[in-house]
Amino acid sequence: MSPEINPFVIFLAAIFTSNMVLSNFLGMCPYISLSNEYKTASGIGKAVTLVLVITSVVNYLIYYYIIEPLQLEYLRYIIFIIVIAAMVQILEMAMDRYLPDLHRKLGIFLPLITVNCAILGNVLFMIIRNYNFIQSVMFAFGSGIGWLLAIQALAAIREKIGKNKLPPGLEGAGITFIITGLMALAFIGFSGMLPTQ
Amino acid sequence: MDILITILSVSAISTILAVLIIISERIFNNYGNVIIDINDGTKTLEVEGGSNLLSTLSGQKIFIPSACGGKATCGVCKLQVLDGGGELLPTEEPFLSPEEKKDDVRLSCQLKVKQNLKIKIPEEFFLVKEYKTIIEGISDMTHDIKEFRFALPEEIKFKAGQYVQVKTKPYGKIKESVFRAYSISSVPSDNKAVELIIRRVPNGLCTTYMHDHVKEGEEVMITGPYGDFYARDDAEEYVMIAGGSGLAPIKSIVEDVLEKGLDTKMIFFFGAVSKKDLYYVEYFKKLDEKYDQFSYVPALSNPTEQDNWTGEIGLITDVVAKYIENGDGKQGYLCGSPGMINACISVLTEKGIDESLIFYDKF
Numbered sequence: 116m117s118p119e120i121n122p123f124v125i126f127l128a129a130i131f132t133s134n135m136v137l138s139n140f141l142g143m144c145p146y147i148s149l150s151n152e153y154k155t156a157s158g159i160g161k162a163v164t165l166v167l168v169i170t171s172v173v174n175y176l177i178y179y180y181i182i183e184p185l186q187l188e189y190l191r192y193i194i195f196i197i198v199i200a201a202m203v204q205i206l207e208m209a210m211d212r213y214l215p216d217l218h219r220k221l222g223i224f225l226p227l228i229t230v231n232c233a234i235l236g237n238v239l240f241m242i243i244r245n246y247n248f249i250q251s252v253m254f255a256f257g258s259g260i261g262w263l264l265a266i267q268a269l270a271a272i273r274e275k276i277g278k279n280k281l282p283p284g285l286e287g288a289g290i291t292f293i294i295t296g297l298m299a300l301a302f303i304g305f306s307g308m309l310p311t312q
Numbered sequence: 313m314d315i316l317i318t319i320l321s322v323s324a325i326s327t328i329l330a331v332l333i334i335i336s337e338r339i340f341n342n343y344g345n346v347i348i349d350i351n352d353g354t355k356t357l358e359v360e361g362g363s364n365l366l367s368t369l370s371g372q373k374i375f376i377p378s379a380c381g382g383k384a385t386c387g388v389c390k391l392q393v394l395d396g397g398g399e400l401l402p403t404e405e406p407f408l409s410p411e412e413k414k415d416d417v418r419l420s421c422q423l424k425v426k427q428n429l430k431i432k433i434p435e436e437f438f439l440v441k442e443y444k445t446i447i448e449g450i451s452d453m454t455h456d457i458k459e460f461r462f463a464l465p466e467e468i469k470f471k472a473g474q475y476v477q478v479k480t481k482p483y484g485k486i487k488e489s490v491f492r493a494y495s496i497s498s499v500p501s502d503n504k505a506v507e508l509i510i511r512r513v514p515n516g517l518c519t520t521y522m523h524d525h526v527k528e529g530e531e532v533m534i535t536g537p538y539g540d541f542y543a544r545d546d547a548e549e550y551v552m553i554a555g556g557s558g559l560a561p562i563k564s565i566v567e568d569v570l571e572k573g574l575d576t577k578m579i580f581f582f583g584a585v586s587k588k589d590l591y592y593v594e595y596f597k598k599l600d601e602k603y604d605q606f607s608y609v610p611a612l613s614n615p616t617e618q619d620n621w622t623g624e625i626g627l628i629t630d631v632v633a634k635y636i637e638n639g640d641g642k643q644g645y646l647c648g649s650p651g652m653i654n655a656c657i658s659v660l661t662e663k664g665i666d667e668s669l670i671f672y673d674k675f
Contacts, residue, residue: 205333
């Protein structure tokens, strides 16, 4: 049975209290490697949000109408990943056609969304927590927005400190991890505000 | 029964997704017909968009040289794209110099044809054709080098020093065709055939094919000629240095100059480890005796006792440094491994040959 939570609460929770990247630490690789530039970060954030929503809808339908009735739960990881891969491929083609600029900027990172663990994590959370359809969509949308805000914030900070002199060894990934840690601490402040995970 | 359901449902899901991808490729990747304008309207092509420029052009029988076959690793398939190419891709960046970027040079294997294009193709690429050849002769040069003669169905026009690409057929465990470039060792006047000198590379896809699987009478596809490694006729003397199968283009250039009766002086340094790596020695020695303008200097870096070697011993760079006094009126032609070429370039520039007058083919 799906839990009786207002989908909007799930949406907010996914953004703040259980932010994909800052509380669950999912989707770290693109989060670190694509946050050099604010524009690119926004682009990948939006792409991730879009992929999240599309894949949750498709995977929700596949899970409850095919996998569960046929008792194929043990295959869900494989099926989810195949679906994610296919969706990303289609999205990539569409972007190449209609948003060539963004497509060029994202380059290799777009296909890499396939293996962004935030996407698979989101789908698995939605199954484990027994969300219904509306809840799942809101959860996916919220997770995406949360990931987008997090990477935008990090990119903005990194652009700001870009010109500062850092101790050698902390440049690049080092300082990024520290910033991420501080941001995660800040996001802990939200926990307990909403009665959900 | 369970197994059947599992297999069926997984295949069904995969099939549906595959169909979805195919449909969306039809929709999104359909750029309709586009017009490619080549060399300011000298030639216009109407082609279907959606694939990369390199394969689009080869579909139209215009062959742009490419060593890696479109993987953006060799950087050979450069073309000037004046209009319609869109912005430079990150995959192209590492291969282009700042001047090339300014001149709108692009890697044709990376550029997707989406709209009308204006491009420039060097005239010599139009001479590039695909030839269905028959192997006419195979001879052993050394323990790991063979010379192949490819009979052509029609005449080929090339400059001495240029190369062709050989297309392998699938063999053994190798299921795909590959293209590899080899310099032509025969003279341009011998235009109904080309000769290639191919050294066996351990586990090399094409060299293994040529050495072990090709027999006389076999059909092999080649395309060519390609390359800007050919003799410029504005020098008094050519300093030519080669190692291994790098002898091929040098042999072609020497024969071409002698045949045309040009008065360019030539000195040819051939570097090898020991006597068993030398070939065409008698041939070049005879040319050396017959023509005043040509001298031949074979050098061994590590001759064995049985070799009874009386010629030059040492690294090819030291031998070159010993023979060449200054760079006046000289041009350098180098063919061999990147290490040898880089070392020789620095020797020749020290002697006063400008780097722009040193031509080389690295492999």
